[in-house]
Amino acid sequence: MAISIYPITPAFVAEIGDVDLSRPLDADDVAAIKQAFWDYAVLIFPGQDLTQEQHVAFARNIGPIEPSIGAYRPDSKLRLPPELVDISNLNIKSQIWGDKSRLRGLQLGNRLWHTDSSFKFLPARASLLYARTIAPIGGHTEFADMRAAYDSLNDELKRKLPGLIAEHALAYSRARTGFSEFSESERKELPPVPQMMVRTIPENGRKSLYIASHIGRILGMRDDEAHALVDRLIAHATQRQFVYTHRWRLHDLVMWDDRCTMHRGTEFDDLRWTRDMHRATVSDIANTCEQEGVAIPAQS
């Protein structure tokens, strides 16, 4: 039986049924899922029953797996294998984290609008987040359609933004939340990286804004101007007509295209309720400057 596609919004979010992601998929199903993924940008697969291995195996249909940045911190033990990013509020013993825990300080940055791994030279292409335990209240995830946000920019911005290169770093977004406890090895592994502010999605030719709270500088622009521009663009792109809020059900798997969406987690009482989400992340094919055919600037 072929997969079923139920649009949630006309061109951004769809639910996918009649597919069991725990099993190897045949080529037709993979092709149909990919087509839906390019047509929309956020796909929801409700009621999936997945082991960690099956989750990662499904993600490999979309492309190569990006390892978790947890691996950059040699002194910290990980609760999950390196192919999965831990988006829970749990410590290594699977207990709810303490209010002063380092992990909590780091993860609260996920409540800022961002796209995954734009702070890596080779950013993420797709993220596949699976809900193993959900909070009874709060803890939703919001998604913004950056193609629609681009299309509705005014002409001045449509002229100005293409060609601009922003510098993204995890330390920039975390500075916004007051977190700065990065280790030497993390600083070394995660220097600021260049990314285009407008990119083209090859599968459908649509242009998309590529911005995030990870941006700290825009090349060739004064920092105060750059910060004002980034804040203005995030405010533009996250107006309600571009945003879908996902209210999680247990065992939803939600897959989003990091090239043309932003997302953020909403609040919940993370010192009270367990929220256990695992993310498999698929790498993009090249840095965004390379994909747009723009020379990569020398490290400034």
Ligand code: OGA
């Ligand atoms: C993520 C993320 C937000 C959330 O998984 O990359 O930012 O709602 N998640 O957990």
Ligand code: MN
């Ligand atoms: Mn994220």
